[in-house]
Amino acid sequence: MPGVVIIGAGPGIGRSVARRFAREGLPVTLVARSADTVAAVADALAPTGVRVLSLTADSTDATALRAALDTASEEFGVPDVVVYNAAIIQPDLAGELSVRAHQDAWAVNVVGAINTAAHVAPAMARRGSGSFLITGGMPEPKPEYVSLSLGKAGVRALVALLDKQYGPAGLHVASVTVDGPVAPGTDFDPDDIAEHYWYLHTQPRHQWDREIVHSEHAHRRSGDAHDWAHGVLIGLLGAWQSAFDEQRWHDLAALFTEDALFQGIDPALRVGPTETVGYYAAVTDQPRAAMEVLRANRLAEGLVGGFADVTFTPATGEPRSIRLSVVAQRIEGTWRIRQYHAAPRP
Known part of the structure; x- marks a missing residue:
């Protein structure tokens, strides 16, 4: 049974997204740089009873990343959903970072997503269905976060490019833009944010959104108002309908x-x-x-x-x-x- 692949499966959004899709019965592939990181997230999924594949790969190592994606496809088939959640989040002003440091941040924030899409999106498009979702941020650039602002602007452009290339074939490409620090029990609770990913994946094709922005005072789709609560009820009542x-x-x-x-x-x-x-x-x-x-x-x-x-x-x-x-x-x-x-x- 095809499932979800999460690149950057850490203890925040990655873990919450994994649990959200696992609740729907989808097998989960976790990919992160550290074996300890994926093991901790895998442990959090144990109560769901779904099949979990834990893999280690650095998103900037194209060879290792492709190998992890191939292993996931061999285990579960071409994925239904791919979530790219890797990022370097660091404060830096213009002129503070070296050329190499900027390249390292760009490699994680953007190039890893490009390489992931290039490897899995063609097969998903040939099948004619699926979702490729990227965690975005910085809807407005911030001078104290130069590298992250540039990276998330790159993510927004990448989503538009991938949508033009693969959207007509049936692949839903979108981003969840998080405009604040993620922490449980706040307006940026990762469990709340995870609902957006499920909402995007389950959208009918004629209603596809390319971006959902999660901010302190509003959670909106690109172009019009949207309350993440809608996604909560879609998921919950969808599970009710299936069980009934x-x-x-x-x-x-x-x-x-x-x-x-x-x-x-x-x-x-x-x-x-x-x-x-x-x-x-x-x-x-x-x-x-x-x-x-x-x-x-x-x-x-x-x-x-x-x-x-x-x-x-x-x-x-x-x-x-x-x-x-x-x-x-x-x-x-x-x-x-x-x-x-x-x-x-x-």
Whole structure:
């Protein structure tokens, strides 16, 4: 089964992105310079039960990088997603760095992404699907971060070039631009940022974005407003839909908090995963669900809410449409449904 390859799989965004895709059942290939680094991230993925391949390669060593990418393809097939997350983040003013230091920063921030794309993008394009995502930054250049500002400007240009070259064949090329220092429990929590990567990967082709900017006061798509909460609900309700369709009641129960408040289309009020799953398991006509998130808002730190439309199509009989009101809470890095209310929709 093809999966996700993460170049620069460190303890921040790299680890959170790996966990986000692992929650969807995708095999994960981790690539970093240090064996200790990839081992620590691999340990964090152990509870997910997905297959993990841990590889070491310096993103500036083209030979080693290509070998790692080849190993990932041999193990899991041409990847569904490639995330280039390697960067040199250092403060420097104009004139402070030597020519060699500037070249070293550019090699990590831009050239490694070029070499990665050149090696894997053609096969992904031939298949006609997939996502090539790069971690960006510095939407506005900062004089105290000259090398990083230049590198992230290069990333933005590279995304545009790769999109022109491979986008028509079906490869979604985009960047997640992070406009601040990444740290858990802040506006730049890596678990929140990781939602953007999943959102970009799951976008329908006619809605592709080329950039999402994550800043202190707003998380927006290039060109118009976007709340990352939309991606949270797409991922969470997508997992709910999959578990429901396949009648995986244990997995469905795990999507709800222990004190979740639940009301289906009947007037009964239910609390917790056991009562909730009992409601679903009692459905006898084995319908399949089609879900569309209509709106999502960030309610507070680690809390989002929104609306969705769901159409249930049974094996026999007429489809039934409902509107959901959902509140989701992030608990230990995982989003779960805290409140669910369904109402008939004309």
